[in-house]
Amino acid sequence: MNNRLLFALPLAAVLAFPALAQTTTSTTDQSAPAASSTAATPATSTDNATGKAPLAPPSREGFWGHLNPFARKSYVRRQTEPIRDRVNELDELTSGNTKAIKDTDARAQAGIKLASDKADAADQHALDASNKATMAQQTAQQATTRVQTVETVVTNIDQYKAQNQAEILFRPGQTVLSKNAKDAIDTMATSVKGQHGYIIEVQGFSAGKGQAAITTSQKMAESVVRYLVLEHEIPVYRIYLVGMGNAPTADEGTKTKRMSGGRVEISLLKNDLEQLSANTGAPVASADQPQQPK
Numbered sequence: 001m002n003n004r005l006l007f008a009l010p011l012a013a014v015l016a017f018p019a020l021a022q023t024t025t026s027t028t029d030q031s032a033p034a035a036s037s038t039a040a041t042p043a044t045s046t047d048n049a050t051g052k053a054p055l056a057p058p059s060r061e062g063f064w065g066h067l068n069p070f071a072r073k074s075y076v077r078r079q080t081e082p083i084r085d086r087v088n089e090l091d092e093l094t095s096g097n098t099k100a101i102k103d104t105d106a107r108a109q110a111g112i113k114l115a116s117d118k119a120d121a122a123d124q125h126a127l128d129a130s131n132k133a134t135m136a137q138q139t140a141q142q143a144t145t146r147v148q149t150v151e152t153v154v155t156n157i158d159q160y161k162a163q164n165q166a167e168i169l170f171r172p173g174q175t176v177l178s179k180n181a182k183d184a185i186d187t188m189a190t191s192v193k194g195q196h197g198y199i200i201e202v203q204g205f206s207a208g209k210g211q212a213a214i215t216t217s218q219k220m221a222e223s224v225v226r227y228l229v230l231e232h233e234i235p236v237y238r239i240y241l242v243g244m245g246n247a248p249t250a251d252e253g254t255k256t257k258r259m260s261g262g263r264v265e266i267s268l269l270k271n272d273l274e275q276l277s278a279n280t281g282a283p284v285a286s287a288d289q290p291q292q293p294k
Contacts, residue, residue, distance in 0.1 A: 159271060160269035160270060161270060162267055162268070163198075163268045164191060165265065165266065165267050165268070166187070166188050166266040167184075167264070167265055168220075168224060168266065169261065169262075169263050170206075170220050170261055170264070171261050172261045172262070173216075174261075174262070175216070176223065177227055184266075185224060185227055185266065186231075186232075188266060188268055189228055192268065195270075197270055198238065198268060198269060198271075199239070200228065200234065200238055200267070201240050201267040201269060202224050202239060202242070202264060203221065203264065203265045204216075204219075204220040204222075204224075204243045204244060204262070204263075204264045205217050205244050205245070205262060205264070205265070206220065206243075206245060206262040207246060207261055208245075211245075214244075215243070216243075216262060217244055218241075220243075220263075220264050221241045221264050224266060225239050
């Protein structure tokens with residue numbers, strides 16, 4: 001019995017000593033953070049990711065130092081909980097930063113795309129404006145050319161040029177048109193169908209003297225005009241008639257001669273009005289066409 005007591009007492013002391021050391025360490029750990037926080041208060045800094053002060057190491061390490069072979073779960077939990085909380089905070093902060101970076105990148109990409117689309121639209125508008133400017137320049141050039149043509153034509157509108165001539169011969173004292181005379185008139189009248197800007201000049205010449213010759217030449221010219229108006233519907237205002245009597249005629253501009261019998265000279269004269277219609281593309285109003293009431 002005494003032997004057992006002697007053996008149990010040292011064993012109980014050995015087992016009780018670690019528990020006493022653990023209790024002492026726990027008490028020391030509970031008082032150490034307060035002392036540590038009190039001592040570290042002046043040096044606290046929030047210049048970190050979580051905005052909290054960094055974890056302070058315990059001022060005392062207990063009886064066992066860095067390693068306590070008899071540490072319990074509650075002791076380990078108390079030591080690791082602050083670290084786990086900080087790790088969770090850092091994870092949340094990292095996740096928030098990652099999301100913010102993604103949002104910023106998405107907005108930047110959207111802004112870049114919008115700017116690119118607007119730049120493409122501006123380039124297209126500039127190209128359209130350039131094409132319209134080119135077309136406007138071409139239209140202006142065409143208008144300038146037409147205006148110059150019109151000015152030239154209008155300047156020369158009263159300048160008639162001979163296009164065709166015919167000569168009708170009459171026997172002495174005759175004023176009636178022969179078949180050959182009608183054929184020659186038909187040929188000239190057919191060439192002016194549907195045309196504008198022309199006049200027909202009819203000059204009658206007759207042998208004889210004085211007023212009798214003038215009257216005879218007038219009658220011959222009138223027979224030609226009558227045939228043009230009745231048979232070919234040539235407007236009267238386009239025909240100019242004159243009886244020349246026995247006026248001398250120039251033969252190739254070198255000498256003059258008088259003719260026996262009578263003759264009528266028919267001349268087709270045209271101005272540039274037809275050319276104006278062709279260049280401008282606008283129809284030329286004809287005075288021989290009835291105007292529509294307004």
